[in-house]
Amino acid sequence: MRRHLLAIGLVVLALIGVVVLGLSGTLASIVVGLAATTALIMGGTGNPLPASAYVQAIDSLYLSGDTPVGVTTPEQFWPVTGLTSETFDQSVSQGVTDLSTAITTTTGTEVVFGYSQSATISTIEMQNLEQRKAEGLSVPTPNQLSFVLVGDPNNTNGGILERFTGLYIPILDVAFNAATPNTQYPTTVYTIEYDGWADFPEYPLDLIADLNAIAGIIYLHPDYPSLTAAQLATAIQEPTTPGSTTTYYLIPTENLPLLQPLVDLGVPAPIIALIQPTLTVLVSLGYDRNSPANVPTPAQLINPNINLTTLAGELVAAAQQGITAALADLGVSTPPITATQSPQTAAAAKVSDAAVVSSQPVVSSQPVVTSQPVVTSRPVVTSQPDPRARPKATPANDPQPTNVAVSTTAATQLETTDNGLLTAKQRQPVSNTSTPSPALSANPQMRGPIASNPSQGKGVTPSVSSGSHKH
Numbered sequence: 001m002r003r004h005l006l007a008i009g010l011v012v013l014a015l016i017g018v019v020v021l022g023l024s025g026t027l028a029s030i031v032v033g034l035a036a037t038t039a040l041i042m043g044g045t046g047n048p049l050p051a052s053a054y055v056q057a058i059d060s061l062y063l064s065g066d067t068p069v070g071v072t073t074p075e076q077f078w079p080v081t082g083l084t085s086e087t088f089d090q091s092v093s094q095g096v097t098d099l100s101t102a103i104t105t106t107t108g109t110e111v112v113f114g115y116s117q118s119a120t121i122s123t124i125e126m127q128n129l130e131q132r133k134a135e136g137l138s139v140p141t142p143n144q145l146s147f148v149l150v151g152d153p154n155n156t157n158g159g160i161l162e163r164f165t166g167l168y169i170p171i172l173d174v175a176f177n178a179a180t181p182n183t184q185y186p187t188t189v190y191t192i193e194y195d196g197w198a199d200f201p202e203y204p205l206d207l208i209a210d211l212n213a214i215a216g217i218i219y220l221h222p223d224y225p226s227l228t229a230a231q232l233a234t235a236i237q238e239p240t241t242p243g244s245t246t247t248y249y250l251i252p253t254e255n256l257p258l259l260q261p262l263v264d265l266g267v268p269a270p271i272i273a274l275i276q277p278t279l280t281v282l283v284s285l286g287y288d289r290n291s292p293a294n295v296p297t298p299a300q301l302i303n304p305n306i307n308l309t310t311l312a313g314e315l316v317a318a319a320q321q322g323i324t325a326a327l328a329d330l331g332v333s334t335p336p337i338t339a340t341q342s343p344q345t346a347a348a349a350k351v352s353d354a355a356v357v358s359s360q361p362v363v364s365s366q367p368v369v370t371s372q373p374v375v376t377s378r379p380v381v382t383s384q385p386d387p388r389a390r391p392k393a394t395p396a397n398d399p400q401p402t403n404v405a406v407s408t409t410a411a412t413q414l415e416t417t418d419n420g421l422l423t424a425k426q427r428q429p430v431s432n433t434s435t436p437s438p439a440l441s442a443n444p445q446m447r448g449p450i451a452s453n454p455s456q457g458k459g460v461t462p463s464v465s466s467g468s469h470k471h
Helices: 002-035 052-063 088-105 117-134 207-219 221-226 257-264 269-284 308-329
Strands: 037-041 067-070 109-115 145-150 187-192 246-251 411-416 422-427
Touching: 037 052, 037 088, 052 067, 052 109, 052 145, 052 221, 088 109, 088 117, 109 117, 117 145, 187 221, 207 221, 207 257, 207 269, 257 269, 269 308
Parallel strands: 037 067, 037 109, 109 145, 145 187, 187 246
Antiparallel strands: 411 422
């Protein structure tokens, strides 16, 4: 009898154990579901309904595996997107309504991704959320909502809509509506150096810098969706004032977009190599890379930091750099420059340290560039941090950066334009090194693709769209 009772007791305990385990699994699934982050991904101008391939590419590159959802916004800009299109401000206003609805109707943790015009939409939504909070209305908490912006026209220190705050262009219906605010919500901003929408000169009397930024709108602004994680790892974290909830990254550009039309016209590489270092010094006069990235910085007429003696030395050094580079392209070896130079002067010549094959068909009548340093056929993101750029902020507990060699195996990557269309593009072998960006904050709301393992960072030549960009 006792044996039967014991057996029955064991069976009952086993059944209870099965039930408990089943409930535990169900509860775990519920918890995981509630903890999942939904990525609300918007396109840029001309891309109102992001295609699945675009949404997946953005999520993989910038958002680290969240549940991606494309958000429909107008993304129009009369007359660029058609004579019957909405104006820029009309499109942005409707986009803000669409984004606000998406945020309100989505449960759980959310991260908003904005690119180009949709970064401006995100900016206004952030301003509206701050206003609602001040009025005592219910808004998401910082643990529930965050933002990732790329190519932001309202970039706090560099966006063209921030540089000229208060300006209004009636015929285009474009209001220059201030900087992306530093709010309670964790935000990450990525900017390609010389992208004229997001990195416009602070001192616009530097006309060479202005022309270079305009060229950057055409040649650099479309690149954000098609960058690789390795290219993104070369980004430099910009300095901010204490208490900033926004992290800013500047992705260095190796070759001036200003020279790309000359390259496209077939101007020989030695001539480009000769003039680029000097032009780079002159372009740099339009920027102050040491000012905090989170402080709104309107355009000013004159750069007060110019030292004529230092400038003269930098121009001389740049001329020497150009001559050396041009002779090297012609196959003439020259001894290295031995004159004492500052790091800023030595880096004035921003030329490629490896020959990069153009994405355009090779014309047999043009010389093949094989020597170093050379200028690529497209403006590219450098794997070497720009000494003129703002210093990289590295927390004490972050891993120290290491140099990682890039594989020379050619790879096929997605190239995306601002209208969200992706095409396969064969990447040519590149050998290079880079300094990866530090891992972002341990706070899960601080979004970013930078791996915590520094060995994952590699510098490679990014894809540059051959077509013109419309904001």
